[in-house]
Every structure is written in structure tokens, then in C-alpha cells.
Amino acid sequence: MIQLSSLEETNEEGEIPKRDDIREDLISKLKDDLGESLVVTEIIAEVDVWARVTKEAWLETAQVLLNRHNMRYFNFLSAIDWLPSPFGRDMDAQVDQPEPVTPEEMTWGTTGGETRFQLLARVHDPENHLGISLKVDLEDTDLSIESWSSIYPGADWHEREVSEMFGITFLNHPNPVKLYLPGDFEGYPMRKDFALLARRIKPWPGIVDVEDMPGEESEEDEVDA
Amino acid sequence: MSDTADTKQMAYIAAQAADARVNLEIETEGMTLNIGPQHPATHGTLRIVVRLDGEQVISAEPLMGYMHRGYEKLTEVRTYPQVTTLVNRIDWLGSFANEVPFILAAEQLMEVEAPPRAQWIRTALFEMSRIANVVLFLGDMGVQLGAVTPVFFAFRDREFILNQIEAVTGGRFHPNFDRIGGLKDDLPKGWIDETRGVLKRIRNFCDEIETLVVGNEIFQSRTRNIGVIPADIGLSYGLSGANIRSSGVDWDIRRDGGAGLVHNELDWKVWTHPDGDSFARFWVRLQEVRESCTMIEQILDGIPSGPVMAKVPRIIKVPAGEAYVETENPLGVMGYYVISKGDLTPFRVKIRSASFNNVSITPWLLKGVYVPDVISILASLYFILGDIDR
Numbered sequence: 001m002i003q004l005s006s007l008e009e010t011n012e013e014g015e016i017p018k019r020d021d022i023r024e025d026l027i028s029k030l031k032d033d034l035g036e037s038l039v040v041t042e043i044i045a046e047v048d049v050w051a052r053v054t055k056e057a058w059l060e061t062a063q064v065l066l067n068r069h070n071m072r073y074f075n076f077l078s079a080i081d082w083l084p085s086p087f088g089r090d091m092d093a094q095v096d097q098p099e100p101v102t103p104e105e106m107t108w109g110t111t112g113g114e115t116r117f118q119l120l121a122r123v124h125d126p127e128n129h130l131g132i133s134l135k136v137d138l139e140d141t142d143l144s145i146e147s148w149s150s151i152y153p154g155a156d157w158h159e160r161e162v163s164e165m166f167g168i169t170f171l172n173h174p175n176p177v178k179l180y181l182p183g184d185f186e187g188y189p190m191r192k193d194f195a196l197l198a199r200r201i202k203p204w205p206g207i208v209d210v211e212d213m214p215g216e217e218s219e220e221d222e223v224d225a
Numbered sequence: 226m227s228d229t230a231d232t233k234q235m236a237y238i239a240a241q242a243a244d245a246r247v248n249l250e251i252e253t254e255g256m257t258l259n260i261g262p263q264h265p266a267t268h269g270t271l272r273i274v275v276r277l278d279g280e281q282v283i284s285a286e287p288l289m290g291y292m293h294r295g296y297e298k299l300t301e302v303r304t305y306p307q308v309t310t311l312v313n314r315i316d317w318l319g320s321f322a323n324e325v326p327f328i329l330a331a332e333q334l335m336e337v338e339a340p341p342r343a344q345w346i347r348t349a350l351f352e353m354s355r356i357a358n359v360v361l362f363l364g365d366m367g368v369q370l371g372a373v374t375p376v377f378f379a380f381r382d383r384e385f386i387l388n389q390i391e392a393v394t395g396g397r398f399h400p401n402f403d404r405i406g407g408l409k410d411d412l413p414k415g416w417i418d419e420t421r422g423v424l425k426r427i428r429n430f431c432d433e434i435e436t437l438v439v440g441n442e443i444f445q446s447r448t449r450n451i452g453v454i455p456a457d458i459g460l461s462y463g464l465s466g467a468n469i470r471s472s473g474v475d476w477d478i479r480r481d482g483g484a485g486l487v488h489n490e491l492d493w494k495v496w497t498h499p500d501g502d503s504f505a506r507f508w509v510r511l512q513e514v515r516e517s518c519t520m521i522e523q524i525l526d527g528i529p530s531g532p533v534m535a536k537v538p539r540i541i542k543v544p545a546g547e548a549y550v551e552t553e554n555p556l557g558v559m560g561y562y563v564i565s566k567g568d569l570t571p572f573r574v575k576i577r578s579a580s581f582n583n584v585s586i587t588p589w590l591l592k593g594v595y596v597p598d599v600i601s602i603l604a605s606l607y608f609i610l611g612d613i614d615r
Contacts, residue, residue, distance in 0.1 A: 154462035180290035
């Protein structure tokens with residue numbers, strides 16, 4: 001499944017959609033280099049560009065970006081847990097009448113996805129001021145992926161953080177120990193099913209900020225900004 | 226017992242005694258030195274375990290987490306306007322600058338743009354928080370090297386900038402003033418003239434530092450050619466801000482980056498330095514404070530009239546989507562990757578803070594340097610612990 005957003009973009013009102021030649025150029029070159037490994041790409045003209053690659057090509061993607069596209073600047077690496085929070089909106093905990101938690105369907109954001117966990121990384125070209133966000137799907141059954149730290153040494157700490165917060169293993173990592181958490185900590189705090197204990201036992205007083213004022217109808221319809 | 230055997234046994238006993246003096250649990254020759262968690266050079270509670278061979282560092286390993294507050298998790302249970310209160314506390318010396326990229330990311334998702342006046346005031350406060358932050362660095366760097374006077378000058382003059390920030394926002398350190406679609410309030414009466422006077426003071430402070438510190442022979446010999454970072458290494462570690470510009474990389478998001486702030490309408494210069502050593506990092510920051518003064522003066526002259534708030538709904542729901550916005554904060558590039566599912570709260574926020582990447586280079590950078598230089602290198606990298614641990 002290969003989608004190039006620039007090709008499929010059609011506008012119902014007949015307006016010419018904004019083009020972004022630099023980013024489209026980058027994507028077409030990436031497609032030449034990576035071929036089938038490039039799963040989905042997405043461009044928001046003059047704002048940003050995303051690419052989702054296969055897990056097998058994760059290391060190769062970094063090499064290609066660094067060596068052929070001058071993406072010398074390592075920005076960050078993180079992960080996303082797409083599971084809808086099993087606790088509902090934590091904000092409503094212990095409100096007088098809490099909303100019943102209905103399990104939601106898992107939905108994905110930009111460039112879609114197929115698995116619960118996605119890795120998210122961003123690299124940057126400091127000369128041409130062009131950045132790209134990269135994503136990769138990680139199967140629940142095998143939460144491990146090649147480490148980037150041999151290509152971008154800055155990825156070292158970011159991968160350690162992701163490893164302890166999401167429980168993702170990085171293969172060939174030079175120093176795979178916990179970064180923030182104590183060594184005997186159990187669980188992965190940034191996963192959506194890891195309860196934020198403070199919020200379970202005490203509702204957030206700031207909830208009043210988003211409630212309707214007494215005797216006033218909801219203003220949500222007034223969205224015209 | 227022959228003489229040789231006797232000598233061997235003596236040597237063995239001596240070795241045992243030497244082993245008993247060093248910590249046997251750490252299987253290394255030489256000495257392990259613990260810098261921090263409470264060292265003035267750590268700006269909070271960074272702990273660095275260095276292994277020494279004589280006076281030379283064999284390896285350095287920063288240990289963090291003493292101040293991890295879990296902001297990425299907390300943002301998932303806060304509404305968008307409430308998040309600014311949290312992120313204020315990331316880099317506590319330049320708080321207002323922390324709010325800006327998050328607000329810009331939310332505005333990008335909502336397709337709202339702040340009115341021109343709000344953008345200009347935002348830029349002024351953004352640069353003022355840079356001054357408040359970096360002025361302290363300029364004084365503090367002297368303290369790390371044994372010169373105590375500059376830090377008093379720094380605290381004295383920073384107070385005037387904080388007063389001006391407080392006059393607008395009501396908070397010295399945590400303004401919480403930026404809103405989706407603009408600003409909470411307009412400028413108070415008489416603020417513009419007062420600020421001009423304060424900027425003169427800051428310029429004087431920069432001149433003082435130049436004569437007191439930069440021209441000082443001891444300062445130069447302790448910082449020149451110490452802690453040199455080549456541009457390519459710095460980029461691959463994700464160094465940003467003055468740390469990478471002092472390695473000769475001409476890259477500043479204020480000039481090269483996105484929308485939301487009005488730096489491109491002002492006349493200013495990006496300073497770089499080819500050396501990449503501790504001195505260069507100090508020198509570039511000094512010039513940046515002067516440049517910030519220039520920018521704010523232009524903003525004060527050219528600030529447009531009009532409202533400071535665009536029309537946004539009272540209950541803010543951000544449409545589903547993903548946005549990454551970064552700005553050139555006092556410590557370096559700060560960005561927020563915001564994922565929204567159309568709810569009152571963000572689904573996930575990745576906070577890309579500058580100091581985290583800036584400090585990740587220390588194991589590489591400190592290898593082979595001498596103990597006194599560890600302090601000057603750490604001080605010149607300039608990090609805030611809240612910005613590392615988040």
C-alpha cells in the first residue's frame with residue numbers, strides 16, 4: 001500500500017491545492033532509495049512531512065537520510081501508544097456521576113498505522129531547514145527494533161527513555177539501562193494502561209474550567225474562529 | 226624463603242592494601258568521583274559519575290531522574306489551556322518561551338492565528354525571557370571559574386527584566402500568559418518607555434561582562450580550546466541553540482523557522498563562532514543577549530495596534546491531527562509534538578527539550594579532559610535540570 005499524498009490530492013471546489021516542491025522532491029527521492037519499505041507518506045504543504053517505513057528498513061532509513069539527504073541533525077526519538085485510555089477521560093474520575101467508560105476503537109493519526117505501538121523520530125537538515133517525521137509500526141508480539149545509536153549517537157538517551165517508558169527493546173544498543181527510573185521499577189509509565197495514580201484517587205480541581213457556567217448554555221456551537 | 230619470593234609477596238600485600246583503599250565493587254583502576262547531585266555547576270540535581278586516571282577523565286556518565294516530573298504523562302490529563310501551567314516549569318529561567326511552541330502547535334491544529342499585536346508582544350516577551358535566562362548564565366559562568374563578582378551583576382540586572390515581565394504577565398517566573406489565539410492581556414500603561422530604560426541597563430551589563438570576564442586572561446586560558454565540539458558531532462547528538470552556533474553552524478529557527486513569531490520582520494543578525502570551545506559558547510551567548518535587546522527595541526518602536534486575542538471558543542477542543550512546532554528557546558531548540566484526537570485534552574505530547582540533547586553529548590565530550598575543565602565545560606553547555614528531566 002503506497003500512497004503519495006501529492007498524487008491523490010483532489011480538491012472538491014476546484015481550487016488548486018497548495019504545492020510544496022521541496023518536500024515532494026524529498027519524498028520522491030526517498031521512494032527511489034527505499035522502494036517498498038516506504039509504506040505511507042503525507043505532506044502538509046509548507047508545514048511538515050511524514051513518512052512511515054517498515055520495521056526492517058528502520059536502520060536503512062536513518063542511513064539513507066543521513067548520507068543521501070544531509071539529514072545530519074538528530075532531533076528526537078519517541079514512541080506513541082495508540083491504545084485509547086482504558087480509564088476513559090481521567091479528568092472525570094470521582095466526579096459525582098462519572099461517565100461510563102466505553103472501550104473505544106483504536107484510531108491512528110497522520111500516516112495511519114496498524115499496531116498499538118509506533119516509534120516516532122525526527123531528523124533535520126540544518127542547511128536547507130527541512131525536517132521529516134518518521135514512524136514505524138511495532139507488533140505487540142515483538143516490541144524490539146534496531147537501535148539508531150550507531151548512526152545518530154544522540155539517539156542513545158532517547159532510546160533508553162523510550163525503552164523504560166514504553167517497554168520497547170532496542171537491539172544493539174550500547175548501554176541499555178534505565179535512564180530516569182530506578183533500576184527495580186516495574187511497569188512502563190507512558191503506556192496508556194498504566195494508571196496515573198494521583199488522578200485515580202483525586203479528581204483534578206481544574207475540571208471547573210471546562211464545565212459550563214451555571215445557568216448558561218454550552219458555547220461549543222460558537223466555533224467560528 | 227628466597228629473596229625473590231619475598232619481594233613477590235611484599236608486592237602482593239602492597240597491591241591488596243591498595244585495592245582496599247579504592248572501592249572494590251567498582252571494577253576499575255583509578256578513582257571514581259561523584260560530581261553532584263548538589264553541585265552549583267549542575268543547575269539543579271544532575272549527578273555525574275566520572276572515572277579518573279590521575280587528573281584525567283576516563284569516562285563520565287550522567288545519572289538523571291532526580292527531577293523527573295512526568296510532564297508528558299500529565300499533559301494527557303490536562304486541557305489544552307492547562308498545559309501551559311505545566312510547561313512553564315520546564316526551563317524555569319525562561320518560562321514564557323516554553324509556552325510559545327506548545328501554543329503555536331495547538332494554533333496550527335486549530336487553524337487559528339493570533340492577531341498581529343499579540344504576535345509582536347509574544348515575540349517581545351519571548352526575547353525578554355531569553356535575556357532573563359542568558360544573563361544569569363553570563364554571570365554564573367564566572368562563578369564556576371572562580372570569579373564571584375559577575376554573578377552579582379547578573380542577579381542585579383536580571384531583576385529589572387523580571388520586573389518588566391511581571392508588569393505584563395503578573396508572574397516573575399511562571400507567567401502562564403500565552404493563550405491559544407493570542408495573549409491573556411494587553412500591555413500595561415507606560416510599559417514601553419520603562420522597558421527601553423531596562424534594555425539600556427542590559428546593554429551596560431553586557432559591556433561590563435565583556436570587560437570583566439571575556440577580556441580576562443584567566444578566563445580565556447580556562448575556556449579557550451577546552452571542550453571543543455566539531456559541528457558534525459554536535460549535529461548528530463542533536464545539539465542546538467548557542468551550543469551548535471558556536472561550532473560554526475549558521476542555523477537559527479528564529480530566522481529559518483516557522484510562523485507565529487515576528488522575528489523575520491526585524492533587523493538582526495545570527496551570531497556564530499568557528500571554534501566550538503567553551504569560550505565560543507560564552508561569547509555567542511553574550512552577543513545573543515545584545516541581539517535580543519536590538520530586537521525588543523525594534524518591537525517597541527513598531528508594535529501594531531489592535532486586539533490581542535483572536536476569536537476562539539471558550540471551551541477549546543482541538544481538531545484531530547498531529548503537529549510538530551519548534552522554536553529557538555534560550556537553551557536551544559524546543560519543540561512539542563502534539564497529537565490530538567479532537568478532545569479537550571491532548572492524546573499525546575512529546576516534549577523535545579533542548580537540554581536533554583545538549584547534555585547527552587557529555588559522555589563523549591568529557592572523555593580525556595582534566596577535572597577542573599569538567600566544571601567549565603558543564604557550565605558552558607548551559608543546561609537547566611528541569612529541561613533535561615521534564
